[in-house]
Amino acid sequence: MGGRGICHMRSASFFVVLLVLATIGKPPWAGAHGFLCENFKSRADRPHSVSITEFGAVGDGVTLNTKAFQNAIFYLNSFSDKGGAQLFVPAGKWLTGSFSLISHLTLSLDKNAIILGSMDPYDWPITDPLPSYGRGRELPGERHQSLIFGHNLTDVVITGDNGTIDGQGSIWWAMFNNNSLYHTRPHLVELMHTTGLVISNITFKNSPFWTIHPVYCNQVFIQNITILAPLDSPNTDGIDPDSSTNVCIKDCYISTGDDLIVIKSGWDEYGISFARPSSNISIERILGRSKNGAGIAIGSEMSGGVSEVHAEEIHIFNSRHGIRIKTSPGRGGYVRNVYISNVILTDVEYAIRITGQFGEHPDDNYDPDALPHINNITIRDVYGIGIGVAGILEGIQGDSFSQICLSDILLNVTAAEDSSWNCSYVEGYSCLVSPSSCQPLQQIPRDSSVCYAPADYLAPNCSSSTYVELASL
Known part of the structure; x- marks a missing residue:
């Protein structure tokens, strides 16, 4: 029997053992170290602090406190050149409309503090569309400002003792579902053109639209947060780094109606023109x-480019997709140097999906010949049970997605083996994949360096000798 046959038999026999190891106690990859996240430092305590109650706020869940938040932050601006300041939100339910943060500010929530977004759309101001989108994401023209907003800032912290920020998004979801929106729905938190953003130890609930949206930002650290929204709530993405660099996301629980973490960089001709990529993104x-x-997605708005994405130790359950890359003719841009490893999937309909025909364009001015370039995508060490389809990998005719490398992937799929992978216009390599990957990837590279991996990781070695060596273990 050839090396490939031995490899697949051995992979199948290890399947149950590996799943048990992955779901009981620490999984086999628990010792993997961080990459970008190690470079982040925690912020020092602010030398000055005030409570929102000092500005007349009432935490009864009924009184509108927008002016109190605005006045408190205006007052704290005088400390921005003196080490910054903290705005403390004590226990209570603090109803508010949209308010904007300032540089060198910590917004800190007590354990039993709940910031509630107003359910009156007039308390969410209208603001300009993002230049990399050219219009609101849902409707032409302007859009609603997020509940917590900021732009052109430095050194901003949103943290606490696991207090809650609740967007009360049901009114927005209803307007979306019955087509009564006049402007694109607001995010829960959006920071623009900000350097040094830390978000930690907070629960975010019921966002009207995307939950946390750092856009045009640098040095973003998001850790130890929970994001919740009903599973049927529309477009309630968890964390959307957008045209941002040096982003670390780690130790989070997210349960929403749409992508948990999705990396973006602008939409069609507007994203191409704005030309600000997302890069150096670490997810753990x-x-x-x-x-x-x-669970982990890129696109579909990726026209400014996405690169250097490293994600590891991911567990996705009861979901439609595990790992997904979305793009389309007209997007332009690129997705390259993506490394995803150490993933557990439980009851997921599609384990891996890459599609080049994910439509939707901002207007009719996009260039259909602006084709995206998708290459250097490595996905390895993926274990799944209750999987509907192993993978759908669909490039674009005349624009094949290349250097797609799959290794050490063991999936218990419900589809027939000969239909568990569906591939077109893709090129790449695979080894130790069960069920067997699709024909365009069923070759053994002579040189494993064709598969992308971070500098401090071992690239998958899929030579024929490796197959025989692994099969004999």
Whole structure:
């Protein structure tokens, strides 16, 4: 029997053992170290602090406190050149409309503090569309400002003792579902053009639209947060780094109606023109589920480019997709140097999906010949049970997605083996994949360096000798 046959038999026999190891106690990859996240430092305590109650706020869940938040932050601006300041939100339910943060500010929530987004759309101001999108994401023209907003800032912290920020998004979801929106729905938190953003130890609930949206930001650290929204809530993405660099996301639980973490960089001709990529994105230790989205996604708005994405120790359950890359003719841009490893999937409909025909364009001015370039995508060490389809990998005719490398992937799929992978217009390599990957990837590279891996990781070695060596273990 050839090396490939031995490899697949051995992979199948290890399947149950590996799943048990992955779900009881620490999984076999628990010792993997961080990459970008190690470079982040925690912020020092602010030398000055005030409570929102000092500005007349009432935590009864009924009184509108927008002016109190605005006045408190205006006052604290005088300390921005003196080490910054903290705005403390004590226990209570603090109803508010949109308010904007300032540089060198910590917004800190007590354990039993709940910031509630107003359910009156007039308390969420209208603001300009993002230049990399050219219009609101849902409707032409302007859009609603997020509940917590900021732009052109430095050194901003949103943290606490696991207090809650609740967008009360049901009114927005209803307007979306019955087509009564006048402007694109607001995010829960959006920071623009900000350097040094830390978000930690907070629960975010019921966002009207995307939950946390750092856009045009640098040095973003998100850790130890929980994001919750009903599984049928529309487009309630968890964390959306967008045209941002040096982003670390780790130790989060996310359960929403759409993608848990999705990396973006602008939409069609507007993203191409704005030309601000997302790069150096680190994602570690994420647990969650999504009824309609993916655990880890890129796109579909990626026209400014996405590169250097490293994700590891991911557990996705009861979800539509595990790992997904979405793009389309007209997007332009690129997705390259993506490394995803150490993933557990439980009851997921599609384990891996890459599609080049994910439509939707901002207007009719996009260039259909602006084709995206998708290459250097490595996905390895993926274990799944209750999987509907192992993978759908669909490039674009005349624009094949290349250097797609799959290794050490063991999936218990419900589809027939000969239909568990569906591939077109893709090129790449695979080894130790069960069920067997699709024909365009069923070759053994002579040189494993064709598969992308971070500098401090071992690239998958899929030579024929490796097959025989692994099969004999």
